[in-house]
Amino acid sequence: MNWGIIGAARIAKSALVPAIREAGGTVHTVSARDPKKAAQFAQENHIPNSSSYEELLDHPDIEVVYVPLPNSEHLEWTVKALEAGKHVLCEKPLTLSADQARRMMDAQQKSGKLVLEAFSYRFHPQVQRMLDVLKEGKIGDIRLMRSVFTFPLDRPDDIRWDARLGGGAFYDVGSYCVDLMRLVTREVPQQVHVSALKTEGEVDITLGALLEFSSCQGQLLCSFEMPFQQSFEVFGTKGSLQLEAPFAIDNYESHLTVNGQAETFDKINVYAEMVRHFQQAIRGETELRFPIQDHSLQQMLILDRVLNATNHPRV
Structure with a gap:
């Protein structure tokens, strides 16, 4: 192709x-x-x-x-x-x-x-395994999700510092946290509460948010000024699970821990898995996973609500 x-x-x-x-x-x-x-x-x-x-x-x-x-x-x-x-x-x-x-x-x-x-992170086997664990009820009913994605963006000329180009930590890395929470809940939160530190150019450099879903809460932190960190945790009525590298993008050995028991996943190029799936869907060999009408629109509804709460310059 x-x-x-x-x-x-x-x-x-x-x-x-x-x-x-x-x-x-x-x-x-x-x-x-x-x-x-x-x-x-x-x-x-x-x-x-x-x-x-x-x-x-x-x-x-x-x-x-x-x-x-x-x-x-x-x-x-x-x-x-x-x-x-x-x-x-x-x-x-x-x-x-x-x-x-x-x-x-x-x-x-x-x-x-x-x-x-x-x-691309969606195409890592650890994500589907996590969703299967949750569906099987191994940690009970979900009550809290926590996700962090931070790294120091130290290039002053990077386009992600420009609000006119859609810059900001939330669009860049916070969107991962939201997307994974939405994969778990299949919902748009009923309420959002947001706190953001912004540059003089109105770009969010650090943003924390609380998303209130129908039966659980989602807490996220994203930043361009903190050391590199990424994590995802889910707490339920019968236990908890943790993904230590939920957004691992390339050849990274990762672990899913469910109620204290760890499962290791081999290194994998998730970009190649994503491309392979897309080509198969184009050829009609499989149904497209994550079509925009079912996934991206719901994602943008959440991003709108969070950024509106920060008075982020909107298009």
């Missing part, structure tokens, strides 16, 4: 180009606004073609595109790719609001193509 990459981003180089190849796909073309940057990226990553965004979308041999652009550009270029007859794997967060998610859903339905939000 021939892939095009819209945007010569770091994550494309470090994660998606190798994942596409490991999953049996071909990276046909990379595009960038700067032709020199696209050509350099293509040369360094052994990609045969470089082009503009528009030229990539017009190419008849490209079947699916990956969009790792700034968050503020996800809607525009995903919709353009759909209108050009391409399937789209788009980085998270898929959009910057529920209204944008609805517009993307409309474009996807009209095109008949598939869109997948690139939460």
